[in-house]
Amino acid sequence: MKPVKLGIFGLSRGISLLRNAILNKADVVALCDMNSKRLEDVKANSGLDTVATYTDFDSFIEHEGMEAVIICNFFHEHAKYAIKALEKNIHVLSECLSNVTMAEGVALVRAAEKSNAIYMLEENYLFTSFNREIKRICDGGTLGRILFAEGEYNHPFWPQESVLYKPYAYHWRNMIPATYYVTHSLAPLMLFTGATPKRVTAMPVYAEYGKKDGTNGIFHHDRAAAITTLNDDDSVFRFTGWAQFGGDGEHYRVCGTKGQIENVMGTDGKIMLRYNRWQKPDGMEDTNFYKPIIEDEDKEFLEQAGHDGGDFITIREFIGSIRENRRPIFDVYSATACASVAILAHRSQMGNGIPMDIPDFRLEDDKKKFENDNLSPFYGSDGSEPTVRCSSRPVDIDFDKIDNYQKTLDEITKEYGLIDILQ
Numbered sequence: 001m002k003p004v005k006l007g008i009f010g011l012s013r014g015i016s017l018l019r020n021a022i023l024n025k026a027d028v029v030a031l032c033d034m035n036s037k038r039l040e041d042v043k044a045n046s047g048l049d050t051v052a053t054y055t056d057f058d059s060f061i062e063h064e065g066m067e068a069v070i071i072c073n074f075f076h077e078h079a080k081y082a083i084k085a086l087e088k089n090i091h092v093l094s095e096c097l098s099n100v101t102m103a104e105g106v107a108l109v110r111a112a113e114k115s116n117a118i119y120m121l122e123e124n125y126l127f128t129s130f131n132r133e134i135k136r137i138c139d140g141g142t143l144g145r146i147l148f149a150e151g152e153y154n155h156p157f158w159p160q161e162s163v164l165y166k167p168y169a170y171h172w173r174n175m176i177p178a179t180y181y182v183t184h185s186l187a188p189l190m191l192f193t194g195a196t197p198k199r200v201t202a203m204p205v206y207a208e209y210g211k212k213d214g215t216n217g218i219f220h221h222d223r224a225a226a227i228t229t230l231n232d233d234d235s236v237f238r239f240t241g242w243a244q245f246g247g248d249g250e251h252y253r254v255c256g257t258k259g260q261i262e263n264v265m266g267t268d269g270k271i272m273l274r275y276n277r278w279q280k281p282d283g284m285e286d287t288n289f290y291k292p293i294i295e296d297e298d299k300e301f302l303e304q305a306g307h308d309g310g311d312f313i314t315i316r317e318f319i320g321s322i323r324e325n326r327r328p329i330f331d332v333y334s335a336t337a338c339a340s341v342a343i344l345a346h347r348s349q350m351g352n353g354i355p356m357d358i359p360d361f362r363l364e365d366d367k368k369k370f371e372n373d374n375l376s377p378f379y380g381s382d383g384s385e386p387t388v389r390c391s392s393r394p395v396d397i398d399f400d401k402i403d404n405y406q407k408t409l410d411e412i413t414k415e416y417g418l419i420d421i422l423q
């Protein structure tokens with residue numbers, strides 16, 4: 001079988017996905033980034049001598065014979081490019097979030113429904129080793145009926161990460177509402193349980209950043225959001241968006257009528273699996289604490305991949321769904337459901353936790369309701385201004401931090417050095 005001809009759009013996160021596309025034996029035919037130096041450096045370091053390079057998407061998407069694209073440009077601008085690819089029947093693997101306005105979500109679903117191509121969300125936390133184990137146990141049915149699940153994605157930026165990943169004051173990472181980076185915490189819960197959120201409420205976790213808190217706190221001071229959803233099977237999820245507590249890590253817990261499972265933070269991926277004494281399966285203890293060992297035909301590649309193998313498996317799943325012409329794990333409906341939770345949770349937290357109903361974009365009535373809802377908290381690359389605030393409560397923009405942004409980055413670099421993402 002011929003390898004899938006693949007293009008990659010956006011070469012920061014895209015570098016890691018490029019490595020994993022190569023490990024997955026995709027034929028990477030084109031790369032696109034408006035930063036031409038980065039583009040040429042990536043090409044030079046990739047070992048792909050013949051790969052074509054583009055600085056603008058409209059030329060890139062016309063690349064002869066390209067069958068699939070990975071979209072990993074700015075967080076708040078994925079949807080319009082995904083739609084252009086789908087209109088050309090080019091398969092799309094899109095970084096998270098799929099869309100940052102409700103109207104984009106509607107347009108994306110409409111484009112996917114018309115297209116012959118596959119749309120999949122690039123959500124790698126679905127496939128870390130501990131999450132694969134949680135999924136295996138949930139599928140086995142020994143937990144009973146699933147009632148409740150929790151998810152936490154906690155990533156306080158260390159100083160060098162700010163230099164790399166928030167390179168200027170108006171970068172999306174400085175203005176992203178705390179509820180928007182939600183897929184790392186929510187998507188695994190949806191995959192474990194099969195449930196989809198129907199109603200959301202959210203509370204902000206607010207603590208003001210000081211002047212010395214590096215690049216944090218320009219547009220808002222929300223350290224996290226505590227989000228709760230009621231789901232279509234009457235289960236309840238409680239999760240964060242992108243949290244910035246002290247001590248980083250991810251945590252997931254699934255509770256059923258007979259037992260519960262979680263990964264324990266700070267134990268290098270160990271699992272705690274507990275049952276009611278009278279309902280434990282044969283061969284298990286009431287309390288089981290272990291490091292999962294999961295067999296995989298691509299074990300050697302998983303060990304080389306980022307995010308505990310998740311980056312490799314996401315691309316393997318994408319290529320597999322193209323080859324087998326099947327629905328991928330995390331298709332356009334699951335992706336836009338996550339995005340609706342992110343967007344409407346922010347509206348909930350701005351309104352002191354008011355409940356918001358999550359639409360089902362399979363339904364025309366729900367599409368109609370949101371097709372013109374263009375509220376966005378981001379400054380766009382085209383110079384457009386935000387139309388809703390990014391903060392849970394009204395705050396003054398810190399223009400002093402904006403004016404001194406480059407100076408702050410220089411000070412951080414002087415003190416901590418710099419990481420080279422192209423290595």
Ligand SMILES: NC(=O)c1ccc[n+]([C@@H]2O[C@H](COP(=O)([O-])OP(=O)(O)OC[C@H]3O[C@@H](n4cnc5c(N)ncnc54)[C@H](O)[C@@H]3O)[C@@H](O)[C@H]2O)c1
Pocket residue numbers: 009010011012013014032033034035038055056057072073074075076095096097122123124165307
């Ligand atoms: N799943 C994960 O673990 C993970 C990790 C990091 C980032 N991400 C996601 O990846 C996406 C990108 O984030 P990032 O960390 O790479 O930082 P980023 O958003 O700052 O970088 C995006 C890259 O895309 C390029 N780009 C943006 N718009 C472009 C355009 N119109 N034409 C050509 N090039 C363009 C930029 O020059 C830059 O190189 C985000 O959605 C982020 O959420 C996911």
